[in-house]
Amino acid sequence: MPFLKEMIREAVSSREGVWTYDEIKEYIRNKWPDQDTNPGSIDAQIEASCVNLPTRTNYPENKKEINTLRDEYDFLFWIGRGKVELYNPSKHGKWGIAFVGGKYRIYKEPKPVLEYDTPMKDYSIIYETDPTWLENIKNLKPDIVNFWSTRETNLRTKPSNFFFKALDQTIAGYATLKEVKPMTAGKAWVEFGERNGVNSEEEFLRKLDANRNDIIKAFILENPIFFENPPKSADCGIPTEYVTMEYLDEWQTKIIWSQVKEFEPIDQSKPEINSDVSGEVDRLSVVESRPYQYNLRRKLIEIYDGKCAICGIDIQEILRASHIIRHSENKKTAKRLDNAILLCSLHDSLFDKGLITITHNNGTYGIEISGKLRESRSNAAKELCENLAKAKFREPTRNPPSDESLRHHNSKIFKK
Numbered sequence: 001m002p003f004l005k006e007m008i009r010e011a012v013s014s015r016e017g018v019w020t021y022d023e024i025k026e027y028i029r030n031k032w033p034d035q036d037t038n039p040g041s042i043d044a045q046i047e048a049s050c051v052n053l054p055t056r057t058n059y060p061e062n063k064k065e066i067n068t069l070r071d072e073y074d075f076l077f078w079i080g081r082g083k084v085e086l087y088n089p090s091k092h093g094k095w096g097i098a099f100v101g102g103k104y105r106i107y108k109e110p111k112p113v114l115e116y117d118t119p120m121k122d123y124s125i126i127y128e129t130d131p132t133w134l135e136n137i138k139n140l141k142p143d144i145v146n147f148w149s150t151r152e153t154n155l156r157t158k159p160s161n162f163f164f165k166a167l168d169q170t171i172a173g174y175a176t177l178k179e180v181k182p183m184t185a186g187k188a189w190v191e192f193g194e195r196n197g198v199n200s201e202e203e204f205l206r207k208l209d210a211n212r213n214d215i216i217k218a219f220i221l222e223n224p225i226f227f228e229n230p231p232k233s234a235d236c237g238i239p240t241e242y243v244t245m246e247y248l249d250e251w252q253t254k255i256i257w258s259q260v261k262e263f264e265p266i267d268q269s270k271p272e273i274n275s276d277v278s279g280e281v282d283r284l285s286v287v288e289s290r291p292y293q294y295n296l297r298r299k300l301i302e303i304y305d306g307k308c309a310i311c312g313i314d315i316q317e318i319l320r321a322s323h324i325i326r327h328s329e330n331k332k333t334a335k336r337l338d339n340a341i342l343l344c345s346l347h348d349s350l351f352d353k354g355l356i357t358i359t360h361n362n363g364t365y366g367i368e369i370s371g372k373l374r375e376s377r378s379n380a381a382k383e384l385c386e387n388l389a390k391a392k393f394r395e396p397t398r399n400p401p402s403d404e405s406l407r408h409h410n411s412k413i414f415k416k
C-alpha cells in the first residue's frame with residue numbers, strides 16, 4: 001500500500017488540470033477500495049503538500065528550511081476554493097520554506113528581505129471588499145475614502161497598509177489606513193459623499209441596511225491605489241477566502257509586493273530606519289509614521305540585494321533610493337522603480353549632483369566620472385576617483401534602470 005501522499009500524487013497526476021479535494025478522495029476510494037483512508041488525513045496531506053499554503057509548515061516534514069523543493073513532499077499548488085493542481089515551478093513560481101522570526105514560513109521567490117529580525121506583526125490588513133465599492137472608488141480616484149463596515153470590527157493595532165481583497169480571490173489594490181472611527185451613517189454621507197463608494201445617500205443606506213442615525217464603522221483610507229494586474233491571493237501565499245479580515249505580517253506583505261507587477265507609488269522622503277527600535281509598540285509607531293510602508297527604497301533594497309549599486313556597501317542606514325530623472329522634473333517617472341538606483345549616501349550625492357553618471361551601451365553598464373571631480377586635488381578625492389574607475393555597476397535582479405532615464409542623466413544632469 002502506497003503512502004497517502006503517493007496516492008494523492010498519483011490522483012493529481014492522472015489527468016491535467018484542477019482537482020477538488022473531493023475528486024482526489026474519490027479517486028483514492030476507487031483506486032484503493034480496501035484501504036481505510038480517513039478523509040481528514042487526506043485533507044491534511046493535501047494541505048501539507050501545497051507549496052503555497054502557509055499552514056503547511058504545521059506538518060513535521062515541512063519544519064525545515066527548504067530552498068529547492070522536494071519532489072516527494074512539494075507537489076501541489078493551492079488555487080483557492082478547495083482546489084489544487086499539480087505544482088509546476090515554471091507556471092507557479094519557485095517556493096520555499098525559511099525559518100524567520102522563530103518559525104517556519106513559506107515564501108515565493110524572490111525571498112522577502114525583512115527590515116527587522118522578526119517579521120513585524122500586524123504590518124498590514126487585508127479586508128474583503130465590495131465589488132461596487134471597488135469599481136466606484138477606482139473611477140472616482142479620490143485622495144481619501146471611507147471603507148465602511150457594519151460589522152463590529154475592533155482592530156488590535158493600526159497597520160498602515162490596507163489591502164482590498166476582491167471576490168475573485170485577487171488583491172485589487174491597497175490604501176493607507178488613517179483612522180477607524182464610529183460615526184452615524186448620515187454623517188458619513190455628509191462627510192464623504194461618493195467617496196463612500198456609492199452614488200447616492202439612498203444607495204448608501206440601502207447597502208448598510210441602516211438609518212441615518214445608526215452608527216457605522218468608518219475605515220478612513222488615504223490614497224487608494226488599484227493594481228493594473230491584481231495578484232492572485234494564491235500567488236501571494238495568502239489563503240484568505242474564508243475570512244473577512246486578516247492581519248498580515250511584514251513577511252506576508254512583502255510576498256504580496258513581490259507579486260505586484262507594476263510600479264508602486266512611493267514615499268518621496270527617505271525614511272531612516274531606527275536601529276535602536278526594540279519593542280513591538282515602538283516598531284509599530286515607526287511604521288505608522290510613514291505615509292507608505294512599502295516604498296521605492298525598500299523595493300530597491302530587495303532588487304539590489306541590500307547593497308550600493310556602485311561600491312557594494314551594505315549598511316542599510318546609509319542606503320538611499322537615488323532618482324535618475326529628478327522628481328521635480330518628471331512626477332511620472334519618479335514613481336518608477338526603473339528610474340531609481342540603490343546608492344549609498346556618498347554615491348547618491350555624487351550621482352545627484354551630476355559628478356558621476358551611469359551609462360548603458362551595448363548591454364554594458366559603465367560608471368563615468370565628471371571632469372570636475374577629477375580636477376579635485378585632495379588625496380581623498382583622488383582615491384575616490386580611483387575607486388570609481390575600478391568600480392562596476394551592480395545590476396539589480398529585475399527592473400534595471402531604464403535607458404531613457406539614464407540617457408537623460410547622461411546628457412542633462414552629468415557635468416562632463
Ligand SMILES: [Zn+2]
Binds near residue numbers: 308312343345347
Ligand atoms: Zn556606494
